[in-house]
Amino acid sequence: MTELLMGLSLGLGAGVTPGALLTLVITASLRGGFRSGVRLACVPLLSDLPVVLLAVMAVGALPQVLLRVLSVGGGLYVVYLGVETLREARTALPPRPGEDAPSSAREVMRGVVVNLLNPHPWLFWIAVGSPIFVSAWGRAPAYALVFVGGFYLVLVGSKVALAGAVGAGRHRLTSRGYRLLLGASGALLAVVGAVLTVRGLLPQGL
Known part of the structure; x- marks a missing residue:
């Protein structure tokens, strides 16, 4: 249950935080409607697999003490992201589209490239996601899969x-609905970050 709640909370924070992919989703939706936006929204399902696999393999090879240190650092990073998101939410405006209008296939390919070159998924999975995944897998593989x-x-x-x-x-x-969603995700990120930090400091580890 803990892994599921963490996965849902972190997913919401990652899903609505302003960034390149979110801008592409909104751009496609403004230009081509719901179906165009959905194609871009599903880009992480195409692009994140190598990121997740590499991060989990790297973190899985670390000693337990370093895994705990990584958990604390990742937790503090998530708290920082939550606080920053809360601050942004007060004045945030929905991203607006650019000038070009690429085809559907080109939009999806651009989204995949943007996501792979974006440092945020790499940072998240190395510092936050992988320690949770590796720890959960050690208790039961089902817990890790529930988190993901x-x-x-x-x-x-x-x-x-x-x-x-x-x-x-x-x-x-x-803008109001967008700011409320951002604020809620920021609060969730801060809480989850605090939990991760505390769990990393406990004698039992993660």
């Missing part, structure tokens, strides 16, 4: 929901 499943369910689902809102309202997306 919950994370990507909400990561992709939040972007799909935003694509639906943008596609339905197109250029009339309100």
Whole structure:
């Protein structure tokens, strides 16, 4: 249950935090409607596999004490992200589209490239996601899979929901709803980061 809650909370934070991929999702939704936005929202399912595998293999080879240190550092990093997101939420505006209008296949390919070159997924999986995954796998593989499943369910689902809102309202997306969603995700990130930090400091580890 803990792994599921962490996966859902971290997924929401990653899903609605402003960034290159979120901008592409909104751009596609404004131009082509809900279906175009959904294609971009699903990009992490295509691009994150090598990131996750490399990060988990690297972290899985570390001694337990370094894994705990990594957990504390990752927890503090998530707290920082949560606080920054809360600060941004007070004045944030939904990203707006650029000037070019690429084809659907080109949009998806650009999203994959953008996500692979984006340092944030790498940082997240090395510092936060992999320590949780490795620790959960040690207790029971099902726990680790629940964490990953919950994370990507909400990561992709939040972007799909935003694509639906943008596609339905197109250029009339309100800033208030976007700020409320950002604020909620920031609060969740801060709480999850605090939990990760405490768990890393406990004698039993993660």
